[in-house]
Amino acid sequence: MLPLFPLQAVLVPGAVMGLRVFESRYLDMVGECGRSGHGFGICLIAEGDEVGAPAVPAEFGTEAVIEDFGTDDDGLLTLRVRGERRFRVLATSVRDSGLVEARVEWLGEVPSVARLRPEHALLGTLLERIFDQVGRPPGADGSIEDAVWVGWRLLEMLPMPEERRAAMLGVDDPHKRLDGLLELIG
The missing domain is CATH 1.10.4060 (LON domain-like fold)
Structure with missing residues (x-):
């Protein structure tokens, strides 16, 4: 299962995004990702909000890999992530903490390099x-x-x-x- 960080923004492969993390479910997720060396998924929110109750993710998202982290002036965790692989959400579940996880299908690039027509x-x-x-x-x-x-x-x-x-x-x-x-x- 891939942990998800649903947002009102889309991360595309190769793009860099800054995040501020303050909810305990996402702080725990970042810790798990750091220990396992795996990324997490970023999906646009289809229903719901970024804060509070678990949001329903859009069908497609991108794996986010943490490149750097720190804290901002008010002590919140900041992340710089880069988009890697795309995925399709097949099914979701919600942990007791409120973290949304997804069973995903990883999408390949067909082809991975193509000449501009x-x-x-x-x-x-x-x-x-x-x-x-x-x-x-x-x-x-x-x-x-x-x-x-x-x-x-x-x-x-x-x-x-x-x-x-x-x-x-x-x-x-x-x-x-x-x-x-x-x-x-x-």
């Missing part, structure tokens, strides 16, 4: 312009020629409803993901 060249150019304006995100090492990498970086950086971002996590084919991004900006 001519019909998607505009998206590569758009990503280069975004990087020119705001810089590359931390650890965003990849090629503008790689359809998989371009798709994930645009999904990370373009403004869009989080529900749409979460749905696009479920798209296995990187070219279909780019087609969806073209529709979004078109």
